[in-house]
Amino acid sequence: MKFALKILPKPEVLDTQGRAVEGALKEQGFDLTSCRVGKYIVLEVPANDSEQALQKAKLMAEKGLYNPLIENYELEQL
Amino acid sequence: MKKVGILRFPGTNCDRDIWKSVELQSMQPEWIWYKQSFLPDNYDAYVIPGGFSYGDYLRSGALAALSPAMSCIKEAAKMGKPIFGICNGFQILCEAGLLPGALMRNEKGLFIDQWVNLKLENSSQWSPFSVGQIFKMPMAHADGRFFISEEGYKQLVDKGQIWLTYADNPNGSVGNIAGVMNEAGNVVGMMPHPDRALFSWMGSEDGLEFFQWQDASGVNQ
Numbered sequence: 001m002k003f004a005l006k007i008l009p010k011p012e013v014l015d016t017q018g019r020a021v022e023g024a025l026k027e028q029g030f031d032l033t034s035c036r037v038g039k040y041i042v043l044e045v046p047a048n049d050s051e052q053a054l055q056k057a058k059l060m061a062e063k064g065l066y067n068p069l070i071e072n073y074e075l076e077q078l
Numbered sequence: 079m080k081k082v083g084i085l086r087f088p089g090t091n092c093d094r095d096i097w098k099s100v101e102l103q104s105m106q107p108e109w110i111w112y113k114q115s116f117l118p119d120n121y122d123a124y125v126i127p128g129g130f131s132y133g134d135y136l137r138s139g140a141l142a143a144l145s146p147a148m149s150c151i152k153e154a155a156k157m158g159k160p161i162f163g164i165c166n167g168f169q170i171l172c173e174a175g176l177l178p179g180a181l182m183r184n185e186k187g188l189f190i191d192q193w194v195n196l197k198l199e200n201s202s203q204w205s206p207f208s209v210g211q212i213f214k215m216p217m218a219h220a221d222g223r224f225f226i227s228e229e230g231y232k233q234l235v236d237k238g239q240i241w242l243t244y245a246d247n248p249n250g251s252v253g254n255i256a257g258v259m260n261e262a263g264n265v266v267g268m269m270p271h272p273d274r275a276l277f278s279w280m281g282s283e284d285g286l287e288f289f290q291w292q293d294a295s296g297v298n299q
């Protein structure tokens with residue numbers, strides 16, 4: 001079973017990467033309100049039942065794939 | 079002779095500097111490979127050097143924090159052993175949850191390599207110095223902006239966990255923070271490099287004394 005783990009810096013945290021990308025896009029003449037850059041991780045988890053697999057993926061996220069002080073995550077089954 | 083364990087991960091690069099620093103304090107340094115397990119009592123103290131463990135993949139220090147050696151460091155921290163993380167070592171201790179906060183990309187997005195003045199805000203087990211003392215040493219990092227929530231910052235202030243601050247905040251750290259400690263004061267971390275300020279010919283010798291600690295009864299080691 002495959003899961004997508006989407007990680008973004010929390011809204012209140014300064015995202016230097018997002019700020020740089022936003023600046024570059026604006027210099028190209030694009031009109032945008034904001035840009036945030038995060039991570040996209042695909043996890044393939046061996047399991048028979050999707051609920052069990054989801055729990056495993058969640059555990060991996062919380063073990064350290066994201067840092068709860070500075071990031072939020074979403075987990076989605078692919 | 080006191081024995082100091084120095085952790086090494088793939089990508090650690092300040093390990094020899096720490097080795098020398100420990101030797102200069104007439105203590106016995108010993109390498110600890112990151113895959114190695116050990117008992118907390120095997121060493122009198124532990125230092126986690128700087129560098130780029132795991133190439134800073136995922137987040138600086140995040141993968142090193144999951145290593146077997148760090149599980150043992152967590153045990154040692156609980157037992158009150160003195161543990162000192164410098165630069166990447168500080169990032170690893172934060173990622174391992176042994177120190178509060180997180181270290182993010184510098185505010186201006188630049189790798190900053192320069193001399194800084196640091197002020198000791200609160201004494202830890204690692205600093206037999208007086209509060210208010212100023213130290214000059216180099217910083218060299220891209221991911222050194224100390225971040226913590228407002229609530230978290232208040233707690234650091236209330237509990238006296240802010241160890242060192244920058245005189246001129248170079249990287250956008252919350253509260254000018256350059257180093258923090260845990261509540262017990264046995265685990266400390268800082269971004270600048272005392273290991274690069276050991277002799278006057280290096281530009282400063284203020285870092286040398288950082289490789290000392292006090293035991294539980296307050297005796298300097």
